[in-house]
Amino acid sequence: MTGLTAAVAALGMAATLAACGGPGSDDVTLKLVAADYGDSPANSSQKYWDKLSAAFEKKNPGIKVDVSVYSWNDVDAKVKKMVADGHAPDMAQIGAYSDYAASGKLYSANDLLSIPVQSDFLPQLADAGEVSRVQYGMPFASSTRLLFYNKTLFDKAGLTPPQTWDQLQADAKALKARGVKIPYALPLGREEAQAETMMWMLSGGSGYTDDVGTYSIDSPQNVKTFEWLKNDLVGQGLTGPTPPAKLDRAQAFAAFTRGDVGMLNGHPTLMQMAAKKGVRFGTVPMPGIHGRARSTMGVADWMMAFRQNGHKDQVGKFLDFVYSEKNVLDFSREYDLLPVTNSASDTMADDKRDQKLSQFLGELPNSQLYPVGKTSWAQVSAGIKREIGSAVGPNGNPGATLGRLQRSADAAENAE
Known part of the structure; x- marks a missing residue:
């Protein structure tokens, strides 16, 4: 009986262990x-x-x-x-x-x-x-990104949503002439500068990486894109009073829901935010140099x-x-x-x-996504957040800034 009792007790203990998450449970x-x-x-x-x-x-x-x-x-x-x-x-x-x-x-x-x-x-x-x-x-x-525009402001100015960079600039000039505070919001502050940067790189025909996955941050197309942003958008006073390097996406979204922004790149969440504030808006694909961009950012x-x-x-x-x-x-x-x-x-x-x-x-x-499969991406992204806004500032040099970011990306990649 003692052996049987011990066996029963052992079975009971095993059941208790299983119930508590023992091996195989x-x-x-x-x-x-x-x-x-x-x-x-x-x-x-x-x-x-x-x-x-x-x-x-x-x-x-x-x-x-x-x-x-x-x-x-x-x-x-x-x-x-x-x-x-x-x-x-x-x-x-x-x-x-x-x-x-x-x-x-x-x-x-x-x-x-x-x-x-x-x-x-x-x-x-x-x-x-x-x-x-x-x-x-x-x-x-x-999510993907589209160009949001304020329908009320566009209707008052007799504008149609842009499909090219030149049209975007012309619309922004018309909005500025009518007193719109921020014709185009360009958030290159540290919050999400890597996103706005990628959207513009894609619209200019390039991106963060080439077709084989090598970093191409300072590609000729990307340099041309940021020269256009610096000279034809920011330099023309079309991005509002806050320097792009100091403007975060949350601030840009909030300004859009106040009716202060004519155009900006946004994700689906902005629809809900704008609707709650009664802002009439439309969305179109991101404009490219000569027509809509071939791809957007995902x-x-x-x-x-x-x-x-x-x-x-x-x-x-x-x-x-x-x-x-x-x-x-x-x-x-x-x-x-x-x-x-x-x-x-x-x-x-x-x-x-x-x-x-x-x-x-x-x-x-x-759509194209960030190169998230690269273990260097977190470091490269952090560098973009720190530096890219300076490329479009009054003393900015897009080629030099993108070149520094490229060298940093190459170093981070080679360190893996």
Whole structure:
């Protein structure tokens, strides 16, 4: 009896250990750190994740999901510190993944996702999530950029939205003559200078990298683009009283919603902001030198999963749930963002409720993303934020500024 009692006790202990998350058990708590896409407590991303996690936990007893949401100003630094301290979360939904992938800290998408879910990602977003041809970054939210214009100001001046640089300049001059404070808002301040820079580089026929992925920051086309911005836009007094190097995108968006801006590049969130303030606006593709730009800028934020805690199977189950068509659509509609999957994109394209996003959605297939697969990109982007605004200032030299940025990018790339 003593042996039997001991055996029963041992079995009971084993059951208790399994219930507490012992080896082979699904009874775990996953930690997710995520960025906040809301603009107020009422629509904080915490509410989205809490609702989604509760639905997942109901279907998957034994797996809990603990989500901490931080502002975009803080979230990347929070995750970086957690990883440095040896306490990586199971998942992070932030702005960059490649440095963690390069140091071997991440599961690949192939490790985690079912085949139908992984194959549902939009191809250009899946490709952008690769390091050395292996996908580690899973796109979570995306957007494209269009040129916004104030319809009221344009109607009063008898203007049509521009399709070329010359037309953009002519419209800006006409708006300035009518007393518009900021005919064209050119935010090259540190908040998001890398975005405005890329949009103009693409409209000038180049970009941050060439066709084989080598940095081409000081390409002849890019130098010509910034010479035009300096001389034909900023130098003509068409970008308002704040120097572009001091103007952040948030300030530019706020000025647009006050009716002080004639034109600026914007993402879908600006539609909601402008509508709340009663601003009549239109959107058109970014003008190019002789016609609309060949491509616009696309942006993706990333989901990644860290190896440290070893919860591969449970993380995979959760991410399969996260990327279901319904959940991707719910998030995209809540925050006026574009879906990252084919299934949700097709549904959105056919749904009348989503017509306000249709033009942004149409630009996505031909959009170009930051070179996020380069582990040097974070350093290069930081340099662009610091320096690019000076290129269009009164004493600026676009060729010299872009040349310095190119040399820094080459050095960062060679240091890898």
